Amino acid sequence: MKTDITHADILSLDAYQAVRVDKRCDVRAAKQNRRVEVGPFANFMFENYESLLLQIHEMLRIEKGGDPQIADELAAYNPMVPKGRDLTATLMFEIADPDRRDTALGKLGGIESTITLSFTGHTITAEPDDDIERTRQDGKTSAVHFLHFRFTDDQAAAFKSADTEITLAFGHPGYRHASVLGENVRAALADDFA
Numbered sequence: 001m002k003t004d005i006t007h008a009d010i011l012s013l014d015a016y017q018a019v020r021v022d023k024r025c026d027v028r029a030a031k032q033n034r035r036v037e038v039g040p041f042a043n044f045m046f047e048n049y050e051s052l053l054l055q056i057h058e059m060l061r062i063e064k065g066g067d068p069q070i071a072d073e074l075a076a077y078n079p080m081v082p083k084g085r086d087l088t089a090t091l092m093f094e095i096a097d098p099d100r101r102d103t104a105l106g107k108l109g110g111i112e113s114t115i116t117l118s119f120t121g122h123t124i125t126a127e128p129d130d131d132i133e134r135t136r137q138d139g140k141t142s143a144v145h146f147l148h149f150r151f152t153d154d155q156a157a158a159f160k161s162a163d164t165e166i167t168l169a170f171g172h173p174g175y176r177h178a179s180v181l182g183e184n185v186r187a188a189l190a191d192d193f194a
Contacts, residue, residue, distance in 0.1 A: 001194055002049045003083045009053060010070055016057045027054045033188035036168055039177025041104070044089045044147075044168065046189055052077045079129065080146060084194030085156055089126075091115070091145040101143065107174045109139035114171035117149055120158045124149045151193070160190040 002009075011019070027050055034046040045051070056073045063069055080088045091112070095101035112134050115126035128134055129146035151159065158164060166186055169178035181189075 001084065001192075003081055004078055005049065005053050005056060005074055005081060007070060007074065010060070011057065013061060013064070016061060020057075020061075023054055023057070027051055030188070033184045036179055036181060036185060038168055038170065038179045039175060041093055041095050042170070042175070042177065043092050043094055045092070046087055046089045046185075046192075047080050047082070048192055049081050052081055082192040084192075085151050085153070087117075087149040087151075087189055087192055089147045089149070091147055093141075093143045095143075102140075105143060106138075106140045108141045108172060109135045111135075111141050111170060111172040111175060112145045112147070115147060116169050116171065117166060118169065119164050119166040120161075122155045122158060124151060124155060156193045159186070160193060162187070 016023075030048075031045065031051060034048070034051070036044045036046070038044065056070075056077055059073055060069060065072075080090075082088055093101070093105060093108070095104055112126070112128040117124045117126075126147040126149055129148065134142040134145050159166065163183060164186060166181040167178050168181060170176060
């Protein structure tokens with residue numbers, strides 16, 4: 001299990017272009033077991049080494065920033081690679097209509113601190129990435145959040161146990177929704193633990 005993306009993992013633009021279609025298909029297929037919808041417009045994508053490596057390659061392909069950009073992308077994405085006792089997720093509030101989106105996000109300030117994973121007597125509260133403040137002074141939250149769920153050894157063992165019922169939930173008064181992870185999702189995420 002790789003827990004960091006290194007410069008050596010990055011393909012040249014030409015080499016990446018040659019394998020791009022296959023890589024994108026592979027990651028897209030794997031993401032089907034790593035995506036969780038909660039409520040009417042919140043979607044969690046649980047990240048891993050492969051999904052983040054693809055994202056870095058896509059950014060390099062689009063921006064063509066060369067070696068200086070590689071260092072920046074590694075610094076930005078490596079904190080989101082699971083390290084063996086955590087899960088990481090990108091949370092996206094997906095509302096197509098801009099007016100509706102602004103109204104909804106304006107009511108969800110601080111939501112990033114109310115997210116939990118619960119299972120077999122354990123509750124793990126998400127830790128928002130602290131790269132920037134995701135809730136503004138006016139109370140409006142961002143449409144995208146980066147989250148870490150840190151586990152003890154006992155919690156990781158319980159999570160890895162087949163058929164463990166796991167609930168992903170929001171405790172925010174403006175968005176009280178929860179979803180039970182399917183067994184396919186639990187099994188895929190269990191692979192993130194060393």
